[in-house]
Amino acid sequence: MLKLDDLLCFGVYSTNHAMNKVYSPLLKNIGLTYTQYLVMIALWEKDRQLVGEIGEKLFLATNTLTPLLKRLEKNGLIERIRSKEDERQVTVHLTKKGKHLESEAICIPEKILEATGMKESEIEVICSQFIQLRQNLLGHLK
Amino acid sequence: MLKLDDLLCFGVYSTNHAMNKVYSPLLKNIGLTYTQYLVMIALWEKDRQLVGEIGEKLFLATNTLTPLLKRLEKNGLIERIRSKEDERQVTVHLTKKGKHLESEAICIPEKILEATGMKESEIEVICSQFIQLRQNLLGHLK
DNA sequence: CGCGATCTTATCGCATGCGATATATTATGT
DNA sequence: ACATAATATATCGCATGCGATAAGATCGCG
Numbered sequence: 001m002l003k004l005d006d007l008l009c010f011g012v013y014s015t016n017h018a019m020n021k022v023y024s025p026l027l028k029n030i031g032l033t034y035t036q037y038l039v040m041i042a043l044w045e046k047d048r049q050l051v052g053e054i055g056e057k058l059f060l061a062t063n064t065l066t067p068l069l070k071r072l073e074k075n076g077l078i079e080r081i082r083s084k085e086d087e088r089q090v091t092v093h094l095t096k097k098g099k100h101l102e103s104e105a106i107c108i109p110e111k112i113l114e115a116t117g118m119k120e121s122e123i124e125v126i127c128s129q130f131i132q133l134r135q136n137l138l139g140h141l142k
Numbered sequence: 143m144l145k146l147d148d149l150l151c152f153g154v155y156s157t158n159h160a161m162n163k164v165y166s167p168l169l170k171n172i173g174l175t176y177t178q179y180l181v182m183i184a185l186w187e188k189d190r191q192l193v194g195e196i197g198e199k200l201f202l203a204t205n206t207l208t209p210l211l212k213r214l215e216k217n218g219l220i221e222r223i224r225s226k227e228d229e230r231q232v233t234v235h236l237t238k239k240g241k242h243l244e245s246e247a248i249c250i251p252e253k254i255l256e257a258t259g260m261k262e263s264e265i266e267v268i269c270s271q272f273i274q275l276r277q278n279l280l281g282h283l284k
Numbered sequence: 285c286g287c288g289a290t291c292t293t294a295t296c297g298c299a300t301g302c303g304a305t306a307t308a309t310t311a312t313g314t
Numbered sequence: 315a316c317a318t319a320a321t322a323t324a325t326c327g328c329a330t331g332c333g334a335t336a337a338g339a340t341c342g343c344g
Binding site: 231 | 298299300301302303304308309310
């Protein structure tokens with residue numbers, strides 16, 4: 001018989017939800033949704049990226065990203081500029097406001113760490129297990 | 143500096159996505175979405191549950207569940223019946239078609255196990271760590 | 285050169301999730 | 315008994331995710 005609590009997928013699913021619930025109030029303070037936060041982190045790491053580059057890092061396609069990026073643009077955090085060399089491509093870059101937001105976001109990870117109730121060393125182990133599992137799953141799809 | 147790959151949350155988020163990608167074709171065969179699958183598992187475990195009971199197990203509120211349950215009802219897998227003793231409550235129970243669907247779903251977990259590329263013993267350890275993390279996060283919210 | 289294949293982004297429809305609010309019913313305190 | 319609070323479900327609006335498809339630009343091959 002199928003049991004909910006025995007399913008790895010439900011462990012991942014429900015943990016993801018819990019993570020979102022913890023992030024939600026923190027991100028609300030800086031006016032971002034969770035996915036928008038991930039996009040901003042990608043851009044803080046490296047400014048001026050193509051839509052496709054961002055998608056590759058976040059495992060998201062343009063059907064999710066294009067509307068999301070338009071909302072970030074409307075909020076004045078990024079700009080989307082279609083490339084002149086190759087007009088298929090759209091480069092995303094941070095505005096001054098978008099760059100400045102990083103200083104407000106920088107305190108979030110420690111609050112999350114606290115909420116996990118785990119030591120940093122434990123987190124590292126669990127995180128690498130997640131990544132391993134993710135790679136196995138994605139590898140199996142090919 | 144914030145780095146995407148160091149964030150536990152992104153590990154959970156992206157693994158959840160990968161899990162969904164693996165499940166998607168399997169669930170399409172039996173005509174369920176992933177969340178619908180979770181609801182059905184809850185009902186296969188125990189038929190006749192209140193909307194609220196299902197929500198508690200899946201960590202979902204009625205704003206998600208009510209429309210989802212209506213779709214399952216429209217597809218003939220469940221019935222929703224408002225209780226006569228307490229007319230605030232709605233009991234969800236499986237139809238014959240809904241019960242029968244379990245036999246088609248029963249083969250899914252082994253396919254998922256294969257896709258994880260891990261041994262069952264490993265899965266158990268990882269899964270319990272996820273659940274521990276989830277409990278910590280949820281406990282921190284109170 | 286020309287034209288079909290490929291690439292890059294955008295659009296559409298549907299199903300979650302969830303904060304906020306509404307509605308109806310039951311419980312409670314005086 | 316009756317006003318009020320608490321409970322259970324439903325509705326609404328918005329932001330993802332994603333399969334399918336479209337639109338436009340570039341590439342590649344004959």
